[in-house]
Amino acid sequence: MDSTRTFVKEVKRLVVKVGTAVVTRADGRLAPGRLGALCEQIQELNSQGYEVIVVTSGAVGVGRQRLRYRKLVNSSFADLQKPQVELDGKACAGVGQNSLMALYDSLFTQLDVTSAQLLVTDHDFKDVDFRSQLSETVQSLISLRVVPILNENDAVSTRKAPYEDASGIFWDNDSLAALLALELKADLLVLLSDVDGLYSGPPSCPRSKLIHTYIKEKHHGEITFGDKSRVGRGGMTAKVNAAVNAASAGIPVIITSGFAPGNILKVLQGEKIGTLFHKEAHLWATLKEVRAKEMAVAARNSSRKLQTMSSEDRKKILLDIADTLERSKEQIMVENDSDVAAAEQEGYEKSLIARLALSPGKISRLSDSIRVLAEMKDPIGRVFKRTEVSDGLVLEETSCPLGVLLVVFESRPDALLQIASLAIRSGNGVLLKGGREAKKTNAILHKVITDAIPDSVGRRLIGLVTSREEIPDLLKLDDVIDLVIPRGSNKLVSQIKESTKIPVLGHADGICHIYVDKSADMDMAKRIVLDAKVDYPAACNAVETLLIHESLVETGGLNDIVVTLQTAGVRLYGGSRASSVLNIPQTQLFHHEYNSMACTIEIVDDVEAAIGHIHRHGSAHTDCIIAEDKQVAEIFLRQVDSAAVFHNASTRFCDGARFGLGAEVGISTGRIHARGPVGVEGLLTTRWILRGSGQVVDGDKGVVYTHRELEIAS
The missing domain is CATH 3.40.1160.10 (Acetylglutamate kinase-like)
Known part of the structure; x- marks a missing residue:
């Protein structure tokens, strides 16, 4: 009720x-x-x-x-x-x-x-x-x-x-x-x-x-x-x-x-x-707004306490989370199984249920990724640049946390762990709102995390938003919340962007392409295409469109790829050329994210045509070329304007953990602040620290500017 x-x-x-x-x-x-x-x-x-x-x-x-x-x-x-x-x-x-x-x-x-x-x-x-x-x-x-x-x-x-x-x-x-x-x-x-x-x-x-x-x-x-x-x-x-x-x-x-x-x-x-x-409705609204503000302010206050801790103490929090996660596997699986059963009963799509489901192996991998994150070099307080502004006046550009993050995500309870761990490592407070379909799983994971946070910091460092109705009030708090990260459907991302003054980081669609050039090693091409589509079809980095060089129609390369995919159970749709050649249904829209065992194929003239198609119909997420011709590959790598561009590798590698970031808070296709998989570095900003000995500007009359670059101490 x-x-x-x-x-x-x-x-x-x-x-x-x-x-x-x-x-x-x-x-x-x-x-x-x-x-x-x-x-x-x-x-x-x-x-x-x-x-x-x-x-x-x-x-x-x-x-x-x-x-x-x-x-x-x-x-x-x-x-x-x-x-x-x-x-x-x-x-x-x-x-x-x-x-x-x-x-x-x-x-x-x-x-x-x-x-x-x-x-x-x-x-x-x-x-x-x-x-x-x-x-x-x-x-x-x-x-x-x-x-x-x-x-x-x-x-x-x-x-x-x-x-x-x-x-x-x-x-x-x-x-x-x-x-x-x-x-x-x-x-x-x-x-x-x-x-x-x-x-x-x-x-x-x-x-x-x-x-x-x-x-x-x-x-x-x-x-x-x-x-x-x-x-x-x-x-x-x-x-x-x-x-x-x-x-x-x-x-x-x-x-x-x-x-x-x-x-x-x-x-x-x-x-x-x-x-x-x-x-009394106006009183409820006021109370909701107060609760939202209290939650955000508490996260900010806790983040400031977290930032005063040593790197070793912050590292220990993450290691404790990873250990507790391993010990709590059975309890987590009970809650997750309950969420999955409820989602199946309510008739959710198979792709959503796939993202919702956890397994003991997946929990172990999440624990390992948190440990990798803990062992990373401390990201807070790193000096990027040290400059002597004037004699005895030294300026440093240093890294610091953004402050408070609001992350709204759908289906994937593993995202809660990744985001909370990244926030702790980067010294940020975070408010998390998962989908109602993962309510029980999110609650137990949140408990695992907050139980490992010492009282000196406060458990409210990681806030769990339990009602969708709280989101509009949180989106108004541009004076407390510093960044909103939506992870979910195009509709979710668009709604959030329209509803807030707070900067939003994220991507709306994952329309990933693979272009198979005429110079491609076909055994390699079949292996990469199959992995990119079948390994985890519901992922945003799964391939959705294959572009095939026209010469591969006559050599049989196109047919080999089609047979490989169809044998694996992939439903194929074609552009105007491919549907005619392969006798498959014609797609109504190239800009379409299946999130399932389905894929679009189109035949193109050359690499330039492939690049043009990607720019017209892609989402600037992850795009790949399979080619042995290094010159053609370099043209593709230089000209495709996407957050991640690969040569001879599955699009599934576009992932924070696989990139060595420890985990990811999301993938950004924007061009401001961070792009691609966003890990710890994407949750930091910079500030300037100036150390002097009594200098004043005084109209710049008494200051001799040297602007000499100084060595950064290790």
Whole structure:
């Protein structure tokens, strides 16, 4: 259960408002399937002891559809040629109310539930006695397990305007539902709509995001939405106004979809669906922001303590982590097996499950990589340059930690170990947010790491972010967090880049290429291509596109590579030339990362064409040439503008551990700060240390600048 929804445990009486768009289809007719599913939920709640009060719209819409049909049937051809007069809304309401209640009654009867109709008008609520009598009647019905169904009696309403007027107590069924929730002392108001809740923009826009908790101080004035629904008087504006008014009076409100089956039940189970309006929501937001800030500040303070430790003491922390990791194998595997089983049950893709799964051997390799990292030369405080600025004035350029890192990663729990170890070696604090699919594995790995951190530094050096909802607040902390590293899908990286002022390091795609030149040793080519594709297809450094020199079509080299891959179970797709020659499906997009046993092949004229293809369709991650012609290979190595460029070697070598970095925090395809596999060096920056003996600038009159390079002491 989400922490903001725990109040639903105390809900006994709820008002459910059903919008016109929910009870009717697009053509205006009633939607018995949706209404049936809704009545089944209410029947289940009724049997569980909940007191459910229904406020329904739809009478005018249903009546209008029926009267239009009746008018059409009774009209002559001449009548239809005349200008059509809009049907009277009150007549529509009278006819529609009858049909609507007949359907509710029929559906509830099938479920062995009794319902009652209560029609009210705006004018009625001006009478104190009426309101008292209404409460008594509803209480009497509920005590008999009868479901009261209320609606505004539009057929006899005396309101002068169809919408809000100066004297109105309510103006539509949304505001009526909010008023009834207050009058009848409900614990919760559920407003059912034709969308999942309130969005930051039009729901159809890909950039619009569902707002899980509405905060008036934050969202008012920032959100734009249409004034009306497709059929009713209200729409999202009316729902938000009603929800804000009810919530401010102490009635929690949730706007959610009436189209999705079981949503009312899910709301009462505490699931985070729809948009919640709550009197204390602004306090929750403040607490979340405070918690996020506290976590980041604690990581910074701990990192500063870590930096004061000797290199040997920091080395010992890493060795202790590696030893604890080995000792905790069985416990880690139990938690990881549980995560993998849950991911398989939920139907996750095989590539994601492959990245999620650990093994005893993999844990041992991770321990070894941490030990390699521990034995590396201390990266902090290294002097890169020493200069005599003036006599007795010496300047040093030295290495220092970045500060606090925020790393958001998907699927790979091993990334948590690598990143935390790199942070410790480089003297940085780090906040880690893994995917929910690895929740249990991440928790046990985090414990293994933090148990090895001495109290003098503090376990909050490595923070574990457990909720996705905390990420937006952390991304605002550009005054505390120094670098964000997203490791995951293109969508994840793009969303983070758009959501923060903090510098972001990472790569969106791993579209790696291998170009097989006409001079290639074909046995070597088959071995490299097979390894690059099959060794670990889900990795970002696995090959996704093979470019084959056209001469290899006639010599049989292309066919040899194809047979090798297909024998290994790789599905092949072709560019326009390769698909025709090999009779394989044509790819729709060259810029595509399969992350699976699939690969694209295309035939190219020469090395220049291969380079052009890589620049057009690649992601600047890792690209390789297989060639015996050294001149051709050098052209490729010099001209391909990627983070890693290889000659006669598998793209799978693009990895921090394999590069000797000990581990990697990620792979960067950017050109600022760090590029390629990012290890310890990529988590450092520089600072200047100046040692003098009382010198002042004084307009540079009294200073003689020598700028003499000095020897760096070992």
